[in-house]
Amino acid sequence: MGENVIPGVLVVDNAKKVNSRAKAAASPLIVFPGGLRLARLVRRHKRFLVDVRDGSDIFTAHTNNTGSMLGLARPDTPVLLSVSDNPARRLAHTLEMARLDAFGGGFWVGVNTLVPNRLLGAAFAAGRLPEISGDPADAAYDRIRPEPAFARGRLDARLTGPAGTLLVETKNVTLVEDEVALFPDAPTERGRKHLEELVRVAREGRGNGVRAACVFVVQRPDGRCFGPADVIDSDYAALFWRAVDAGVLMWPVRADVGPDGIWLGARLPLVRRPDGLRSG
Known part of the structure; x- marks a missing residue:
């Protein structure tokens, strides 16, 4: 791992990045030193x-x-x-x-809502998210800055590197119904603002190397796929699918949690989009 040469920015030397899948899988990315x-x-x-x-x-x-x-x-x-x-x-x-x-x-x-952002940083440093870190020899994004500001608040991370810029928001998912992981579990005005900003970034960034992504961290094992919780916040659900159409990358991932720590689990597929929320 590289050194923090810029205040507040984690710079990763891709040549030294931890990329052993077996080693990473055996050790949690987040631990609780005090138990x-x-x-x-x-x-x-x-x-x-x-x-x-x-x-x-x-x-x-x-x-x-x-x-x-x-x-x-x-x-x-x-x-x-x-x-x-x-x-x-x-x-x-x-x-x-x-x-x-x-x-x-x-x-x-x-249920700790700070875990997704911590997991993002740890996974980035360890090369555990191919969508962000790339393959071991890939230096697509080599630095991460937490909490970049925008007009209506802050997102969780800005990643930069030879591939350009990636703005990322993370969300914690604790609700599962019929094996579908769902977000949110309560109406969320803040979540809608974040999606609106990601849509703006995705649209304005086309062709100039700027992308937007939302990482949904499912902190339970029984979700087999992911989708927005329309019955809880229909406005968020409609905006979610508009964001997909605008080019916002939706990355649901499972986190394996327990007393010994938190591991990064598998990527989850998105549910089929409801017919009433087709683009156009």
Whole structure:
């Protein structure tokens, strides 16, 4: 890996990039050095707070997930919490995963909405996303800058290199219905603004090496394909398909999550577009 020669920019030397698939598959891209604390959910309140119970000890933890966490926030649900040693934090614990019971056994679902962006950076540095990193000898994009600004806010990353520029937004996916991973799990004005900006980038970037992509990180194992959640936010779903038509790249990927860390899983295909949302 190269050095940070520009403040705020990760520069990757492609000749030294970690590209061993076997090695990468054996090790998680995100680890929890302090381990994770197992507890049970008592309640969620005030949007960013959850009360949890560990034995007889009840305490409050932080959650950064502003969605509904549909089906994952029931009382007595097992949860995993990361623990910060930062003395300036008011709450030391952050909600990372919730356990979901299912036929044939349960599994962990990642609910931390910062994970997709962290996974993007780690996968880029390790050469694990061919769509972004290219083949081992390919230097298509060799640097990444987090949170580039646009008129109405910020996207998650700007990648640059010989291939040009790629603007990327990441989204966390925790909802699955009938083996279809869905986003969002609650109406999202912010998500619509991000898609609108990606559409603008894709349209204005045609022919000059500027592309736009949205990476949907599905933090659970039971989604076999991905699509927008029309029944939850029909405006987002309609805009999603307009973005596809405009050339925005949609990359749903699975993240394999558990107490030992988070791995990058397989790419998921998109669902068939509803007939009523055909382009034109």
